[in-house]
Structures are given as C-alpha cells and as structure tokens.
Amino acid sequence: MRGTGTDTSAPSARRPVAVDLFAGAGGLSLGLEQAGFDVVASVEYDPVHATTHAFNFPLTEVLCDDIGKLPESTLRRSVERGWANHHGDEPWDGEVDLVAGGPPCQGFSWIGKRQVDDARNDLIFHFFRLVNSLRPRYFLMENVPGIASGEHKELLADLIRRFENAGYVVPSPHILNAADYGVPQDRRRFILLGYRADVDPVAHPAPVVRPARPVRSTLRSNVEPLPAGPTVWDAIGDLPDLDQFPALATSDVTPLTRAQQNKMDLAASEYARRLRGLEDDPTDFAYRRKWDPSVLTSSWQTQHTDVSISRFAATEQGSTEKVSRFLRLAEEGLCNTLRAGTGGERGAHTSPRPLHPRNARVLSVREAARLHSFPDWFRLHSTKWNGFRQIGNAVPPIFGRALGRAVIEALGVQPAKPDEVLELTDEHLLYMAMGEATKYAGASHDSIPKSRRRSKPEPRLAEAV
Template sequence: MHPAASPHPTKAPKRPVAVDLFAGAGGLSLGLEQAGFDVVTSVEYDPVHATTHAFNFPLTDVLCDDIGKLPVDALRRSVQRGWENHHPAEPWDGTVDLVAGGPPCQGFSWIGKRRVDDARNDLIFHFFRLVNSLRPKYFLMENVPGITAGEHKELLADLVSKFEDAGYVVPKPQILNAAHYGVPQDRRRFMLLGYRNDVNPVSHPAPIFQPVRPVRSTLSAQLDGLPLGASVWDAIGDLPDLDAFPALASSDKVKLTSTQRKKMELASSAYARMLCGIDEDPTDFSHPRAGMSGWLTSSWQTQHTQTSIDRFAATEQGKTEKISRFLRLSEGGLCNTLRAGTGGERGAHTSPRPLHPRLARVISVREAARLHSFPDWFRLHSTKWNGFRQIGNAVPPIFGRALGRAVIEALGVEAVKPTIELDLPDEKLLYMAMGEATRFAGATHESIPKSRRQSRELLELAAAV
C-alpha cells in the first residue's frame, strides 16, 4: 500500500529502523516512532485496520497481508520502499534495528478457550521466521499474560529456544503493566525482548509512575517514591458532553467553536494537554502531523434506551452495572483493560465498554483513545465497532514508547525529533467498508486468512478479480 506523498526533508536525520508486524491501527508503531524510530514497514492483514494505519503513518509502507504466508522477499521490498519514503536521497544499507509485533492473542487469552492447538498460536513462530530472516539487532514481542500459563508455556519455551539457536539472547520475559508507564489503564502485557548476540544487551524498562490506584504487579514494592500517573479524569475530563452536539448523532466528528476549545483547554490536565497538542511532550520524537486542529473526532454518539440510561445513572463509580456488566469508571482511578471483542468471523461481538464516570453512557472512541494514550491527531476508523476494536488490539503508545526507548538506549543513539510536519492523507481511508478497504490496500483474496473471508462483500470481491 503506497500512502499519499508527504513533505519530508531532502535528507532526513538518521534514525534507527523498525518494522512492525501485526500492526493493527498503529499503537506500537506510534510508540516506537515517539521513542525515535523510523517505522518503515507495518504489516496488517485486516484491510480496514491497514487503511487506518496508512492514514496515520503516511511515510510507512503498509503491507496488507497474512504473516503466515508472507514471503520474506516481499517484506524486504516493503522495507526498501519505506526507507525510500523516509530517506529519498540515501540508499538503504540493509540494516534493521528492531522488529516488533504482537501476534493475535486470542489463542492464549484467559478470557477465551485457550486451546493449545488454536491455529493463531502458530503466528508466534511466523514472527520468529520473519525476525530471523531480517536479522534485526533487537526484537520485541507483545502478548497477553496467558501465554505463560498451562500448556502454552511449552510453546513459549519452544519459541525462546528457536531464537537462542538463531543467535539471539533472550532475557527472562516480563509481564509489565502499562499503568506503570503513565497510561491511565490497568493493562498487563507479556513482553519478550531479545537481542542479537553481537550487539549491546537490552533490559526491560523500569517503572516510571506509581499508578493512581494499586494494580497487580510483581514490581509494586519498587514503585514507592515514583510520581503518580494519570487518572481516568486526567485523560477525559476536558472532553465535552457528546449529547451537546446534535451532529454527532450522525457523524464521528464536529467542528468546535473557539469558546468550546477554550473551555476544554481550561479543563485539561497535564496529560490531556500533551495528547491534544497544547503543551509539547519533550519525550515524544515522532513526526509532527498536521492533524485536525479545532475538531472533535472519533466521537460518534451511542444511543441508549431510557431504561439503560436510568440504570447507568444509578451505578456508582467503580461498580459494575448488573444488567449490562459495564464497569462505571472511577474518575480518580484507572480504567479497566480495554478489549477488542471478536471479529466478524466470530460473530462480531463487542467487548463491554466502560461507562463514563459522570455521564450515563458508555465512553466514546475518542475517550477510549485518550485512556489508551493516543494523541488527538490520531484517527480511528469512523465506525464505533472498528474504532473500539482498533484501540483494544493496540499497544498503548506511551507504553510502546517506553519499550522503544529501552532499545534506543541499548543502540547508543540519540533520539532526534523531525521538524517537518507531515500532511495526513484523504480521510476517506477512515470511512472505508471491508470491500473498498481491500481494494485500496491491494490485498488479494488469498492474502486474507480464511476466517476473514466470511463477509459477503469479500466473497463478491473475490469473484470479481
């Protein structure tokens, strides 16, 4: 997928090169870019997510393909194209500093059936296949903690053994919580971080923040004396009531008046001020984006029945509403783990969405994005279902940034902030249904896993090509 042209310097500053496999809409890609990497290639098999990724990362070459079938030569050609997008006047020397990715986790999740023979579990070995082919200096694999339990431990041990036999050093994996790195969400994730045996070693990043509410962690005893991280209200307290905007009943965006923008600015926490671009974030080394200044985006209203509204209103903060099983967020605490739900091939079930701490409704996609540490310029797919799925599947960018910084430090390079603002492509990429997204992404019927070929639109497309 070739993104629209964007302005870039004739000779951009040299930054480490990263590749993101299983990229989704781009949470980890953004975190790595914020840490100081040029993410030259991202691979995502879902065409809707791939087009959203292409919108937010105009210099990245986005491959819409199945990792399980992706030839190494095709991946290398994509890296070459992505390098040329970032450095049009300088040839690529073949070096890849980091390959990262989070293989689909449903096969390992405690919430699912956790079948050891789930075909999705094979993707961790395709991750190894592509890492070993590109031979990056470092690799990072993210997954759910369930990968360390039961019979899945044998799969994990096999994976680690393959990396070690291929000349990589794999320190003891860690289960880290995004809340310890400034994300206002209780989100525990397994991290496998390894390095080639001829480069500097890398360690998992130390905690940066004490969560505003205690979370489960083996590191809890080490958090004393650290500053408190952001709370739910720090993340969303400045965002306006969606019901005050009739346009959001039929659209995911609305233009704000100067008075409304000023009101938001006055209510913004330090966390929100950085995400909405009021204050500069000194640890963010990503390319500046043109964004949509003055717009509230990803904010389509959810219409509830009056009965539901009454039940939501009667639910206390920090408690679960008994019928819907939705948790009402506590404004001074952390958000619970935001989940993606299931894809269309598995019934298109939506995971329970938290309730707003003060308003009698579920949170919006933008509010979920704030709780996940996405900046306001970052756009999600216009539909609520896809938008929430993209967030639930993503690594929180601030968390990904901390992981990327650990590799940057091991590389011994100084992070460089690009100065040229990137223009984002046509936002029609955010409104594409599956068939249109498939055509735009250049995906073939064979490149999409069978589980995603169930929609009538895709079958019609397959018959037409």
C-alpha cells in the same frame, strides 16, 4: 542482511529503523516513533485496520497481508520502499534495528477459551520466521500474560529455543503493566525482548524497560492508594459532553466553536494537553502531524434506551452495572483493560465498554483513545465497532514508547525530533468498508475469511440492557 558475528551497530546520526508486524491501527508503531525510531514498514492482515494505519503513518510502507503466508522477500522489499519514503535517495545499509509485533492473542487469552491448538498460536512462529529473515539487532514481542502460563508455556519455550538457535540472546520475559508507564489503564502485558548475539554487550547492553513511576494498579480509588500519574479524569475530563452535539448522532466528527475549544483548554490536565498538542512532551520524538484541533473526531454517539440510561445513572463510580456488567469508571482511578471483541469471522461480538464516570452512557471511541494514550490527531475508523477493535488490539503508545526507549538506549542513540511535519490528507481511508478497503490495500480476497469479504453492518452495542 544476516549478522556476521561482528557487531556493526555503531551509533549513527540517522534514526534507527523499525518494522512492525501485526501492526493494527498503529499503537505500537506510534510508540516506537515517539521513542525515536523510523517505522519504515508495517504489516496488517485486516484491510480496514491497514487503511487506518496508512492514514496515520503517511511515510510507512503498509503491507496488507497474512503473516502466515507473507514471503520474506516481499517484506524485505517493503522495508526498502519504506526507507526510501523516509530518506529519499540516501543509501540504506540493509540493517534493521528492531522488529516488533504483537501476534493475535485470542488463543492465549484468559478471556474466553484458551486453546493450545488454536491456529492463531502458530503466528508466533511466523513472527520468528520473519524476524530471522530480517536479522534485526533487536526484536520485541508483546502479548497477553496467558502466553506464559499453563500448557502455552511449552509453545513459548519452543519459540525462545528457536530464537536462541538462530543466534539471539533472549533474557527472561516480563509481565508489565501499562499503568506503570503513564497510561491511565490497568493493562498487563507479556513482553519478550531479545537481541542478536553479535551485538556488543559493552557498547550496547541488554535493553531495560524502566517504569515511569512505582505503581500498584487499582481500578477503584477507595480500595487502595493510587499512584501518582494520570487518572481517568485526567484523560477525558476536558472532552465535551457528546449529548450537546446533534451531529454526533449520525457522524463521528463535529466542529468545535472557539468557546468550546477554550473551555477544553482550561479543563485539560497535563496529560490531556500533551495529547492535544498544547504542551510539549520532552520524551516524544515522533514526527509532528498537521491536523485541525477545531474538529472533534472519533466521537459517534451510542444510543441507549431510557431504561439503560436510568440503570447507568444509578451505578456508582468504580462499580459494575448489574445487568449489562459494564464498569462505571472512577474519575480518580484507572480504566479497566480495554478489549477488542471479535472480528466478523468469529461472530462480530463487541467487548464490554466502560461507562463514563459522569454521563450515563458508554465511552466514545475518542474517550477510549485518550485512556489508551493516543493523541487527538490520531484517527480511528469512523465506525464505533472498528474504532473500539483498533484500540483494544493496540499497544498503548506511551507504553510502546517506553519499550522502544529501552532499545534506543541500548543502541546508544540520542533521539531527536524530526523537523518535517506530516500531513494527514485522505480521510476517506477512515470510512472504507471491508470491500473497498480490501481493494485499496491490494489485499487478496483469498486471504480474507469469507465472512469478512463483504461489508457487515456495525454490530450494535447491547443498548437495550
């Protein structure tokens, strides 16, 4: 339904409707849900990530498809089905309040080669195409800061012109740091937030993303004064030592005794207590999930050589281990930017994973998820490779919540927490290899690169370094 030139966005009792493009495992989707949106549809190209997304968001219609080939009519039907999942037979007025997404950023990234002619750069224009087809009141695009610099600035200017010619107002973009919004990670991101020109600027002013606190981000507490807010140890200090669980040598899950849970409860910071569901978060308006806190998840051990362990142990907090180039996190500092590495179609390279501040090993997936602000009920794929890729590609949910909250405020909506509790049931979705996930998600093999059509063994982290 296209905008008619007259604002029809009067506030209603229903939760606003959002669609997430390039959704990954669901960091931005969760943040928008926490802000007060119903994310009715998500699109993700990678079948493994799409099945993980489907596990965590049972009401969302998850499309596993190539954005560059996705018909607009297919996306519209997916939104309609997602509305029905959330609201049953209640009629939908056809209006989408927000379309959001983070097109793959490798072509713009400062890490590695930045290429203007990288085919992935075209995805920002397919983002525009699908936004323009749904005609939402607001749109939100997240990317790496490199999209706003060098030769890529012309691509960005072209994108903004297309939005403006299509009837959208696009204020100046911003480079924001997730650490300013309560995430214990130094993660700078480009944010483009626009709104349809017929949206009443008096009733619904332009969105403003407000920092949770003033901050000057730093990785080492002995370099600059740290801002008030969660630190690395606030995020992971209550999690148990993985070496105490033999089962985690061959699995990503293990049961916890009551005594172990009590020990975690006593050690948990306010930040950790909220992620574990022990303390209410008044700014979180997501659906509650039914989950089992007596099971530690996403915690498969990484086996290091004795030589590596010795080097890791000798590395001071806040310093980089000289051979592996892994940063050993400082307890009272922020985590460095967690990165995804590359998929199987580009060599299946892992990205350097930070070292635990106290234990001589790299972080577990669950520890990285905590540093990214994922709650403990949120599950990542069982393999370390896919789990870390899903985190590195994701918008930290708490940061996504701040972005969504800006749009919620502009819409004039007072969010409320739903009464419904969602069950997370089919854990097999978290253990699917590429072939099975492709079949389950209904994805076309033609849309999956040849190198990813068969399951590959999990790439090993550089352990013998």
